[in-house]
Amino acid sequence: MTYGLPLEWIVAVRFLYEGRLQTLFIVVGISIGVAVIVFMSAMLAGLENNILKRVLTTQAQIQVIAPDQVARALRGKGEDMEDATVQRPSQRVALIDQWQSLVRSLRAEPGITFVSPTTTGSALAVRGEASRSITLIGVEPETYFHIVKIPDYVVAGDARLTSESILVGVELAKDLGVRVGDKINVTAASGDQRVLTMTGLLDFGNKGANQRSTYVALRTAQSVMGMIGGVTSLDINLYDIYAAEVMAQSIMASHRVVAESWIKTNAQFFSAIQAQKATNTLIRLFVGLSVAFGIAAVLVVSVIQRSKEIGILRAMGTTRGQIIRLFLLQGGLLGFAGSMVGAALGAGGLFYWHSVARQSDGSELFPLMLELQLFVYTAILATLTGLLAAMAPALRAAKLDPVVAIRG
Amino acid sequence: MADHLLRLEQISKVYNAGEPSQTEVLHGIDLVLDEGEFVAIMGPSGSGKSTLLNIIGLLDRPTSGRLLIGGKDTGLLDDAALTRLRGESIGFVFQYHHLISAFTALENVMMPMVVERGFPDRQCEARARHLVERVGLAKVADHLATNMSGGQQQRIALARALVMTPRILLADEPTGNLDTQSADDVFALMREVNTKSRTCFIIVTHNKTMAERCDRIIEVVDGRIHEP
Ligand SMILES: Nc1ncnc2c1ncn2[C@@H]1O[C@H](COP(=O)(O)OP(=O)(O)O)[C@@H](O)[C@H]1O
Ligand SMILES: [Mg+2]
Numbered sequence: 001m002t003y004g005l006p007l008e009w010i011v012a013v014r015f016l017y018e019g020r021l022q023t024l025f026i027v028v029g030i031s032i033g034v035a036v037i038v039f040m041s042a043m044l045a046g047l048e049n050n051i052l053k054r055v056l057t058t059q060a061q062i063q064v065i066a067p068d069q070v071a072r073a074l075r076g077k078g079e080d081m082e083d084a085t086v087q088r089p090s091q092r093v094a095l096i097d098q099w100q101s102l103v104r105s106l107r108a109e110p111g112i113t114f115v116s117p118t119t120t121g122s123a124l125a126v127r128g129e130a131s132r133s134i135t136l137i138g139v140e141p142e143t144y145f146h147i148v149k150i151p152d153y154v155v156a157g158d159a160r161l162t163s164e165s166i167l168v169g170v171e172l173a174k175d176l177g178v179r180v181g182d183k184i185n186v187t188a189a190s191g192d193q194r195v196l197t198m199t200g201l202l203d204f205g206n207k208g209a210n211q212r213s214t215y216v217a218l219r220t221a222q223s224v225m226g227m228i229g230g231v232t233s234l235d236i237n238l239y240d241i242y243a244a245e246v247m248a249q250s251i252m253a254s255h256r257v258v259a260e261s262w263i264k265t266n267a268q269f270f271s272a273i274q275a276q277k278a279t280n281t282l283i284r285l286f287v288g289l290s291v292a293f294g295i296a297a298v299l300v301v302s303v304i305q306r307s308k309e310i311g312i313l314r315a316m317g318t319t320r321g322q323i324i325r326l327f328l329l330q331g332g333l334l335g336f337a338g339s340m341v342g343a344a345l346g347a348g349g350l351f352y353w354h355s356v357a358r359q360s361d362g363s364e365l366f367p368l369m370l371e372l373q374l375f376v377y378t379a380i381l382a383t384l385t386g387l388l389a390a391m392a393p394a395l396r397a398a399k400l401d402p403v404v405a406i407r408g
Numbered sequence: 409m410a411d412h413l414l415r416l417e418q419i420s421k422v423y424n425a426g427e428p429s430q431t432e433v434l435h436g437i438d439l440v441l442d443e444g445e446f447v448a449i450m451g452p453s454g455s456g457k458s459t460l461l462n463i464i465g466l467l468d469r470p471t472s473g474r475l476l477i478g479g480k481d482t483g484l485l486d487d488a489a490l491t492r493l494r495g496e497s498i499g500f501v502f503q504y505h506h507l508i509s510a511f512t513a514l515e516n517v518m519m520p521m522v523v524e525r526g527f528p529d530r531q532c533e534a535r536a537r538h539l540v541e542r543v544g545l546a547k548v549a550d551h552l553a554t555n556m557s558g559g560q561q562q563r564i565a566l567a568r569a570l571v572m573t574p575r576i577l578l579a580d581e582p583t584g585n586l587d588t589q590s591a592d593d594v595f596a597l598m599r600e601v602n603t604k605s606r607t608c609f610i611i612v613t614h615n616k617t618m619a620e621r622c623d624r625i626i627e628v629v630d631g632r633i634h635e636p
Binding site: 014 | 500508518520528552
């Protein structure tokens with residue numbers, strides 16, 4: 001016996017060791033359950049994180065645009081639609097009224113981290129014989145780069161924006177045959193023309209964006225498109241990304257603008273994630289329940305098998321409390337041991353699956369996300385489950401009458 | 409008048425009181441025992457010997473009557489205090505040795521001390537080793553309890569019962585399950601402890617010759633005691 005170790009620990013460990021076949025089986029059972037939870041949670045977290053990152057580093061969490069005045073179905077006094085076909089106004093860009101004061105009031109909102117005014121429009125990029133239609137995005141780098149991490153996408157040159165510079169996607173650069181330092185002729189629909197210098201090459205990992213998106217300074221965009229002082233949208237980021245929809249609603253309620261949250265624009269993805277999470281929670285719950293019942297079953301049997309020994313311990317002066325702790329401890333130890341083995345199994349499974357499962361182009365199907373937190377939580381949860389499951393057997397053991405137990 | 413080590417006043421025990429299976433097992437037992445006594449309890453089986461021993465050992469409470477240990481009325485103690493008193497003043501040896509199979513002989517002997525302190529220490533082990541030697545089993549001290557002969561197990565059980573230096577040692581048919589030689593060894597050992605440590609022994613036995621080697625014989629018949 002190890003000196004100084006509490007009686008309950010010593011006896012609990014010895015009992016588990018003596019019944020090693022039972023112990024082994026239940027630990028294997030718990031491990032499988034824990035492994036499934038770890039594997040599923042890590043994979044789901046990886047997928048979600050991956051997609052979230054992809055979505056939220058390329059778009060603002062909330063985008064505020066001017067209200068769409070014309071494109072609304074006309075309604076009569078009754079409920080019938082008088083004119084069901086609604087025509088959008090042709091390519092006309094809508095500017096946000098008094099955007100400076102709107103920016104000021106939004107920046108004062110406690111939940112908002114960044115507000116960035118943006119002027120976006122279509123233009124034509126020309127270089128020698130080649131010409132391509134592009135989306136010209138005029139931004140304020142100090143704020144915008146916190147929302148869309150343009151510097152992260154730079155593959156050549158850099159992301160600094162002067163009034164004469166333009167950042168170009170890799171596909172567009174190829175189409176136009178330009179490299180960093182080359183001049184590009186940009187013509188807006190309004191007819192204005194500017195010669196800009198390509199200072200950065202961007203790769204968004206998305207063909208459409210690489211073909212069309214170009215970034216210039218806000219003022220440059222405003223002057224090319226003939227909208228001096230006007231902005232077409234405000235890009236907003238929040239502390240809590242999941243508060244975006246509520247915040248968008250509240251912005252619309254208090255200002256005459258349209259605010260769209262990333263949650264709404266990615267509704268499909270969002271509901272898929274939610275469904276996955278709900279499924280995952282259910283699976284956790286049921287795995288947890290079966291683990292708990294497994295532990296309880298093993299301990300109930302153990303109480304019966306060991307009733308004589310419990311009686312002797314009681315006759316020696318062991319208190320009811322010590323007997324309760326003895327069995328709670330066995331439950332906790334089983335849960336803990338199972339969670340350790342299970343976490344290792346789950347992590348092993350993740351590594352294996354990650355190395356085997358590939359997308360058609362050979363890139364990873366999901367990013368490997370092994371967070372210590374997940375393992376710690378799982379271990380704590382499994383141990384608590386073990387303790388909880390041991391409750392009934394422990395009380396039963398403590399209630400044993402030593403006289404009956406010894407005579408039996 | 410000094411307090412007696414053990415005093416039973418009008419102890420009765422009724423099992424399953426109020427039920428159809430109600431049985432009165434002990435009827436108003438009066439008994440006084442002192443330090444250093446070596447007593448045999450005899451009687452036909454079913455007469456209530458074990459019940460009496462369990463009540464004296466604080467494993468069971470009498471239905472009525474008073475049990476005083478060292479002058480202290482045990483009826484006034486709650487469960488926790490009773491458990492403590494039992495741990496420090498009473499040792500048990502049962503017919504079926506009842507060692508804990510997950511532990512070695514030595515560890516079984518240590519157990520009551522570990523229970524009292526809450527954890528083992530060097531002192532526990534030294535004392536247990538001393539007792540294992542005293543019962544002549546130093547060689548098998550580290551064997552698992554279940555890998556020993558019946559006689560050896562019963563001697564270890566005796567060592568375990570003695571480790572807390574109890575004032576009262578209760579033995580319920582301690583040799584009932586042993587061959588004559590082992591039975592003699594265990595009995596001799598108990599006698600030796602009794603003379604050296606003045607421990608009060610109460611031994612339930614069916615063995616007439618063994619009983620006659622005790623200082624006092626108490627007969628239990630139908631829940632009443634008779635002393636010749
Ligand atoms: N827990 C109990 N419940 C009901 N009856 C019991 C219980 N314990 C003992 N008895 C009964 O009490 C009587 C005396 O038992 P016991 O004290 O074990 O006798 P002995 O040890 O002298 O053989 C027996 O008839 C037995 O069946
Ligand atoms: Mg008996």
